[in-house]
Amino acid sequence: MRYFLQRMLQFAVVFFLVTFGVMIFMRIGMNKPGDPARTMLGGFVTDQKAAAVNKQYHLNDNVFVQYFYWLAKMFRGDFGISVQQNITVANYMKGRVLVTFFLGFYSLLWALIIAVPVAVYQAYRRDSNFDRAGNLFSFLFVSLPALVLAPVIIQLFVIRWAWFPRISEKVMPWQSLSGHFKNFFLPVVVLTLPLAAIFARLLRADIVQTLQSDFITLASAKGVPPSRVLWTHALRNSLFSLLSSVGVQLGALVGGALVVEQYFSMKGMGALLLTSILSKDLFVVQSVTAIVVAVVSVANLLIDLTYAFIDPRIRHARALT
Amino acid sequence: MTTALASSTHGAAEVKSARKARHMGWMFGTAWLVVLSFCALFANQLPFIRTYDAKVRVAGQAKQYGFGPGWTAWLGTDNSSHDVFARCIYGARQTLFIGIGATIIGLTVGGLLGVLGGYYRGWVDRAISIIVDCLLAMPALLLALLLIQRTDQIKETITALGWLTRTEEITITLGILAIAPFARIVRAQTLGLRERDFVLAARSLGAKSQRVIWREIMPNLVPAMVTVAVTGLGILIAAEGTLAFLGLGVARPQTWGTMIDAARDDLSKAWWATIFPCLFLFLTVLSFNFIGDHLARKFDIREAAV
Amino acid sequence: MSIAIQASTRTDDGPLLELEGVRTHFQTPRGVVRAVDGVSLTLERGRALGIVGESGSGKTILSRSIMGLLPTRGTIRQGSIRFEGREIGGLSRRAMRDVWGKEMAMIFQDPMTSLNPLMKIGAQIAEPLRIHLDMSRSDAWATAERLMNDVRIPAAGRRLRQYPHELSGGMRQRIMIAIAMACGPTLLLADEPTTALDVTVQAQILDLLGEQRRDRNMSLLLVTHDLGVVAGHTDDIGVMYGGKLVEMAPTAELFANMKMPYTEALLQSIPKLADPSHTRLNVIAGRPPDLVNPPVGCRFSPRCPYAQDRCREEEPPLIPTVEDPRHTYACWYPVGSPAYHETKARRQREAEVAA
Numbered sequence: 001m002r003y004f005l006q007r008m009l010q011f012a013v014v015f016f017l018v019t020f021g022v023m024i025f026m027r028i029g030m031n032k033p034g035d036p037a038r039t040m041l042g043g044f045v046t047d048q049k050a051a052a053v054n055k056q057y058h059l060n061d062n063v064f065v066q067y068f069y070w071l072a073k074m075f076r077g078d079f080g081i082s083v084q085q086n087i088t089v090a091n092y093m094k095g096r097v098l099v100t101f102f103l104g105f106y107s108l109l110w111a112l113i114i115a116v117p118v119a120v121y122q123a124y125r126r127d128s129n130f131d132r133a134g135n136l137f138s139f140l141f142v143s144l145p146a147l148v149l150a151p152v153i154i155q156l157f158v159i160r161w162a163w164f165p166r167i168s169e170k171v172m173p174w175q176s177l178s179g180h181f182k183n184f185f186l187p188v189v190v191l192t193l194p195l196a197a198i199f200a201r202l203l204r205a206d207i208v209q210t211l212q213s214d215f216i217t218l219a220s221a222k223g224v225p226p227s228r229v230l231w232t233h234a235l236r237n238s239l240f241s242l243l244s245s246v247g248v249q250l251g252a253l254v255g256g257a258l259v260v261e262q263y264f265s266m267k268g269m270g271a272l273l274l275t276s277i278l279s280k281d282l283f284v285v286q287s288v289t290a291i292v293v294a295v296v297s298v299a300n301l302l303i304d305l306t307y308a309f310i311d312p313r314i315r316h317a318r319a320l321t
Numbered sequence: 322m323t324t325a326l327a328s329s330t331h332g333a334a335e336v337k338s339a340r341k342a343r344h345m346g347w348m349f350g351t352a353w354l355v356v357l358s359f360c361a362l363f364a365n366q367l368p369f370i371r372t373y374d375a376k377v378r379v380a381g382q383a384k385q386y387g388f389g390p391g392w393t394a395w396l397g398t399d400n401s402s403h404d405v406f407a408r409c410i411y412g413a414r415q416t417l418f419i420g421i422g423a424t425i426i427g428l429t430v431g432g433l434l435g436v437l438g439g440y441y442r443g444w445v446d447r448a449i450s451i452i453v454d455c456l457l458a459m460p461a462l463l464l465a466l467l468l469i470q471r472t473d474q475i476k477e478t479i480t481a482l483g484w485l486t487r488t489e490e491i492t493i494t495l496g497i498l499a500i501a502p503f504a505r506i507v508r509a510q511t512l513g514l515r516e517r518d519f520v521l522a523a524r525s526l527g528a529k530s531q532r533v534i535w536r537e538i539m540p541n542l543v544p545a546m547v548t549v550a551v552t553g554l555g556i557l558i559a560a561e562g563t564l565a566f567l568g569l570g571v572a573r574p575q576t577w578g579t580m581i582d583a584a585r586d587d588l589s590k591a592w593w594a595t596i597f598p599c600l601f602l603f604l605t606v607l608s609f610n611f612i613g614d615h616l617a618r619k620f621d622i623r624e625a626a627v
Numbered sequence: 628m629s630i631a632i633q634a635s636t637r638t639d640d641g642p643l644l645e646l647e648g649v650r651t652h653f654q655t656p657r658g659v660v661r662a663v664d665g666v667s668l669t670l671e672r673g674r675a676l677g678i679v680g681e682s683g684s685g686k687t688i689l690s691r692s693i694m695g696l697l698p699t700r701g702t703i704r705q706g707s708i709r710f711e712g713r714e715i716g717g718l719s720r721r722a723m724r725d726v727w728g729k730e731m732a733m734i735f736q737d738p739m740t741s742l743n744p745l746m747k748i749g750a751q752i753a754e755p756l757r758i759h760l761d762m763s764r765s766d767a768w769a770t771a772e773r774l775m776n777d778v779r780i781p782a783a784g785r786r787l788r789q790y791p792h793e794l795s796g797g798m799r800q801r802i803m804i805a806i807a808m809a810c811g812p813t814l815l816l817a818d819e820p821t822t823a824l825d826v827t828v829q830a831q832i833l834d835l836l837g838e839q840r841r842d843r844n845m846s847l848l849l850v851t852h853d854l855g856v857v858a859g860h861t862d863d864i865g866v867m868y869g870g871k872l873v874e875m876a877p878t879a880e881l882f883a884n885m886k887m888p889y890t891e892a893l894l895q896s897i898p899k900l901a902d903p904s905h906t907r908l909n910v911i912a913g914r915p916p917d918l919v920n921p922p923v924g925c926r927f928s929p930r931c932p933y934a935q936d937r938c939r940e941e942e943p944p945l946i947p948t949v950e951d952p953r954h955t956y957a958c959w960y961p962v963g964s965p966a967y968h969e970t971k972a973r974r975q976r977e978a979e980v981a982a
Binding site: 136139140145147258278 | 339343454457462463466474475478555559562568578585596
């Protein structure tokens with residue numbers, strides 16, 4: 001419990017530092033009061049308009065006061081406005097969050113569904129042809145970032161064979177399930193393959209190591225069938241690297257989503273972030289960064305808790321401290 | 322009475338051929354990088370590589386995507402009728418320069434932070450850990466976008482930095498990305514080394530901290546640092562490509578990422594202009610992964626998630 | 628020759644375990660390691676046999692070979708292993724699964740690493756019960772609690788729901804015994820069961836093993852490097868060196884009348900209470916033999932203080948003694964022979980001259 005509180009505190013510190021840092025960073029070069037509004041609105045605005053925006057968002061105050069106002073609004077669910085699009089950030093994100101969520105969720109899910117059985121079987125039949133093929137493929141896919149994999153996939157499946165539409169409309173599962181999968185299939189493949197390769201490599205190495213432990217030999221000596229030795233005894237004891245890697249890869253997935261959304265012309269959060277960063281849409285950048293940081297951190301916190309749930313030693317060690 | 326029982330000997334052969342397969346990977350990686358670096362270094366001298374600006378004309382006319390892959394231009398020509406192969410080689414020069422530069426920055430700063438945090442523990446460690454956590458909390462690409470996008474303003478504000486070229490800006494940005502993961506790995510390694518007998522012995526003999534760090538800990542960090550540097554190099558090259566793809570790249574000389582970005586909308590017209598830079602990027606990242614894996618095995622370093 | 632696998636006819640006559648010319652070799656990059664190189668022995672029902680030897684003598688591999696728990700890759704196995712009258716040496720792991728835990732159980736050296744850290748104690752004891760005896764979860768757990776009482780674990784009900792890291796080494800070794808006992812095996816293989824434990828706990832564990840063995844009429848194969856451990860707890864002792872059995876006898880007979888200089892050296896390396904303090908411990912000079920290229924002749928000859936030319940040329944066969952046919956040894960010039968005394972007297976004179 002105390003460990004959990006400690007992690008929460010750490011999360012809070014990091015969250016405030018990062019969001020404050022982003023705000024300061026976005027303000028670099030905006031020395032005169034009123035500059036932020038002008039930057040956001042683009043050069044040609046009336047003074048009244050700029051003044052109004054300045055006043056509404058306290059942009060004339062010093063950065064600490066600004067940060068405080070921004071934060072207070074965030075917690076009330078008001079993420080500010082996109083001055084460029086002239087809509088609230090919440091509305092701006094509304095249609096897009098789900099696109100990116102599905103991208104990330106499916107990719108992570110499929111990566112795990114593929115990686116876990118492959119890694120378990122690879123470790124079980126170590127150095128077999130299957131294992132070697134698995135190793136080779138994980139090397140290949142680890143080296144295929146979305147940037148490289150996407151054009152190849154598009155060239156083959158969209159242009160050459162035309163199995164999939166070029167432009168992915170955002171189709172939600174409740175609108176048309178088949179359309180939904182058709183649209184998400186290729187982008188998800190692009191994100192899944194490297195991810196599955198990373199997971200499989202880590203997990204295989206860990207299981208190979210676990211399989212050499214005495215308790216695995218004891219399990220066999222008890223007459224436990226190999227499938228149970230693998231899936232219950234070995235797998236559970238080999239999850240540490242995989243779980244921490246899931247946490248790390250969540251952040252990388254945000255980057256991957258950005259690229260994939262560009263290639264497949266999807267209107268997701270990545271595209272939104274890119275546009276707003278490039279056009280210096282201050283509130284959007286601040287709020288979306290804060291949300292992304294919060295989501296990634298909370299996910300990592302959950303992963304930690306999962307691990308404590310799996311491993312009693314961690315649970316107990318933490319109960320003591 | 323003796324019964325000949327099960328004897329399985331094929332196992333040893335399997336182990337051997339698996340080892341051979343891994344060896345092949347490392348051979349391939351080294352070979353590719355040696356050939357690529359050679360071509361990139363001597364691109365101006367080698368007769369079979371066109372110059373950076375040479376145009377391959379169709380009947381005297383510069384033509385957009387005039388040639389597909391073939392004898393005239395091995396990998397085809399791009400939208401301003403430059404030889405894609407030559408551009409890929411020049412791109413290697415630029416890409417490798419950025420990747421290696423970023424790795425050096427990340428390794429120096431990250432390594433220093435990691436050693437200090439791991440060795441001194443206490444508040445030094447806590448302060449460094451918070452910095453590292455903050456850097457890691459942001460998705461790397463997001464951080465990179467923010468950094469690069471603001472460099473113009475930073476250069477205006479801090480005029481002393483005005484001399485930085487675009488290439489250097491990107492190198493530094495990627496270097497900053499690499500700091501946190503490197504720091505984390507080096508810190509973990511230092512923590513382990515710190516409790517080892519030879520370090521304890523040196524400390525108990527009254528050696529100064531500085532001496533212990535430089536003479537006892539640093540030399541033992543080298544294998545781990547080299548290994549993560551090689552693996553990290555692959556990741557940084559991919560990151561550079563991604564940034565360039567998002568429009569934040571070096572315009573001249575083009576990197577592979579810039580080439581991909583420039584041609585990707587014409588994928589249906591001229592696939593070669595996108596796919597071949599992709600192939601160069603892929604093979605290079607693959608090579609670094611192969612070599613990194615080989616080193617990790619050789620030095621017995623558990624793979625750390627970068 | 629084909630291997631006839633007889634149906635499990637559990638007859639109470641005939642020995643429980645018979646080994647004939649068992650060889651276990653491993654293929655390694657260095658060459659073929661002859662870890663076990665032709666071992667024949669017989670273990671009667673309800674008896675305890677101690678296998679003693681230095682590390683690298685092949686004793687652990689011998690116990691694993693009997694169990695069939697060897698890496699599948701690069702392992703060459705030869706010879707015959709008959710258990711309950713049927714040949715098990717050639718059985719696949721799959722076929723051995725019905726034997727493992729049910730008829731033959733094993734206790735490992737290090738109780739710290741031999742229990743699954745993520746599984747409750749109760750589940751680990753219950754596992755073989757559920758697999759072999761098809762018990763329901765609650766029955767299995769109830770049996771597990773009874774087994775824990777049998778191995779004298781206090782507050783068994785509470786311990787059942789604990790994890791291995793919450794228990795001391797001695798407690799964990801008791802758990803290991805409980806797991807091994809679970810399905811009532813007829814043969815228990817214990818591989819250095821006390822080496823990783825404190826001296827005070829060692830005796831308790833050995834007594835517990837002996838008591839369980841008598842209660843359940845089980846045979847025990849106790850592998851150890853420590854002659855002192857087997858002395859009070861086994862009926863017979865076999866001494867292994869360089870992958871071979873070099874002497875075997877009933878315990879009392881062996882201590883009274885040992886033939887192999889190696890056995891003598893092992894015994895002398897144990898410190899005795901009667902020794903004055905600061906007595907130098909006798910160590911066996913030299914290193915265990917290289918099992919890739921074992922020495923020609925008697926494998927102990929390079930380290931044997933009484934070795935003659937013949938020992939270095941011709942390998943001595945395992946032969947029974949004149950007095951007791953159950954006592955076998957492999958030595959050309961055994962302890963007590965004229966040649967032995969002669970060499971010993973000469974050594975002593977040399978030592979005196981040197982002093």
